[in-house]
Amino acid sequence: MVASTSPSAPLITVFGSTGTQGGSVIDHLISSPKPYRIRAVTRDPSKASGKKLQEMGCEVVKAEISNKDDVERVMKGSDIVFVSNKGMEHGAATEMQHGKNMIEAVKANLSTIKTFIWSGIEHVSQVSGGKYNKVEHFDTKAGWLET
Numbered sequence: 001m002v003a004s005t006s007p008s009a010p011l012i013t014v015f016g017s018t019g020t021q022g023g024s025v026i027d028h029l030i031s032s033p034k035p036y037r038i039r040a041v042t043r044d045p046s047k048a049s050g051k052k053l054q055e056m057g058c059e060v061v062k063a064e065i066s067n068k069d070d071v072e073r074v075m076k077g078s079d080i081v082f083v084s085n086k087g088m089e090h091g092a093a094t095e096m097q098h099g100k101n102m103i104e105a106v107k108a109n110l111s112t113i114k115t116f117i118w119s120g121i122e123h124v125s126q127v128s129g130g131k132y133n134k135v136e137h138f139d140t141k142a143g144w145l146e147t
Contacts, residue, residue: 002057004035013039013075015065015102016084017058018049021119025082030056041074065098072105077112084119 012029016022017040029036040058042050050060063070065085075081083102085095106116125133 003030003038005037005057006035007037009035009037010079011037011039011077012080012082013041013078014082015041015063016082016119017053017060018042018047019084021084022082023049025084026053026056026058039074039078065101066094068101068104071101072108075105075109075113078109079112080115080117081106081113082117082119 014022014025014029017026022040026038026040029038038053038056038058040050040053040060041063042053042060043062043064044050045054045060045062053060061074063074065071085098102118106113
């Protein structure tokens, strides 16, 4: 199956489209009986994974989540946005900035975005009552919601 090209089909923008979570979301959307236009966001569309998404009918776009303008640009016109990121690849401060970039881009595109799905987790240190307090990469994801 392939993604829809019909302008009446909802446009879903998937960040992390070449990863495990984002790729799974795209696979499920494509196999759905409902038509979806899919904008697959990746850091390098020239890789084999990006080319495969193009063959599946996805609009494959390059963006860096560290670049607020990139994030805002690729969300334009989206009905639904799904976000999965690499997490602590660059540290807590950078991941928090990525989250802020996402939230600001959603706010800038509220005229079209109806649903924002963010793959995250609650504050592990809080829900464990402090028992688990050395899981910064989980607590940082929860911090996105506080932006």
